[in-house]
Amino acid sequence: MTAATPPSRPLTVDRIVESAYEIVQRDGLGALSMRALGTALGVDAMAIYYHVANKRALLALVTERALSEMAEPLDRSTPWSRRIEHWALGYWDVVTKHRDLTLAGLADPTVAAGGLAVTRDLVAAISDSGLPPDLLEPTTFIVVDAVHGSALSAASQQREHADIESLRTAFQEGLRTIVAGISTRTGEATPPEP
Amino acid sequence: MTAATPPSRPLTVDRIVESAYEIVQRDGLGALSMRALGTALGVDAMAIYYHVANKRALLALVTERALSEMAEPLDRSTPWSRRIEHWALGYWDVVTKHRDLTLAGLADPTVAAGGLAVTRDLVAAISDSGLPPDLLEPTTFIVVDAVHGSALSAASQQREHADIESLRTAFQEGLRTIVAGISTRTGEATPPEP
């Protein structure tokens, strides 16, 4: 089934992660067993445990690799609303592409740890909107959460390509409602500090 | 370990679902194996297959059972914004409580099928806002998606009770931004129909 690479090169974490990533991309997370990964690497499955502590740690590394595909952020001079939209749609694309990994991350904080710092550019864009500081974190959360929810359910309904596209458009429309809300709330006063 | 009920009463779908629900509630989805369920029911594991096609079908039934716990909707005379908030927080509570099932539903449409029609009251509330009709569906989606994303990540960070509460509050604040956006967009004209 899986073409086994001869064990010429020594096993490294990088080779393990790359191979695992390919399996997940090609056949889904369900196809990624330690044994299958070993076969793909031309190595006894247990050899992997010498380099990676366990499957959860492996998934965290694969997640990190997947999120490195995020599109570059727009220039800081671009209006904040466009930057939010750019970030959210870019993240939507990545989550849709890597549904299984995102689900695993949502189920297991160890795996989620593979994708920290990914929200940096989103936070910057929201911050530039002039929203009261105490609304910055909840607003960031609501955008990220909306992406997760939308992209995950879109990826699950694996209908035709055309349909995924229309779900993406629907998300974009919903996102505009959030952006409109941010705009409205920039006028709100920050509650007084004690 | 699991106290086995003597096989006095005949096996029914209801008894199977109830027992499975209890296992998932008590020990998580990982603890729900067909064998464990059989033991809990005082029956050979394979007896379950006579009543339920497979594990996915079982999970769909358990999901349906879990979602029946949704709080009652507010009276139709209540302002739409409060009804949205009521629905979203109520759904947040259910999703947080049943994280594993929601994740399974997001991963598998068969399981998700267990929780249809749950958004009915949300749709009604958003509709009453006076939003242009073509924005109704994307707006409903964005609210549901935000709940999914937020509640799932909240449930994953199983810290103290206090912390879950603060994540719920953060979600509520983010939700207000969506509601503010809906308010703003009620003035938008519906694009002309061809």
Place this chain on the structure above:
DNA sequence: ACCTGAACACCGTTCAAGT
């Protein structure tokens, strides 16, 4: 009609042993 039990083809992980 309803339930049993052996069997099949898998899992992740541990651990002693090899080179």
Place this chain on the structure above:
DNA sequence: ACCTGAACACCGTTCAAGT
């Protein structure tokens, strides 16, 4: 230091057989 292979304790599901 790096890899192997047997073993342990599991999975979901099929299928022939029992009552």
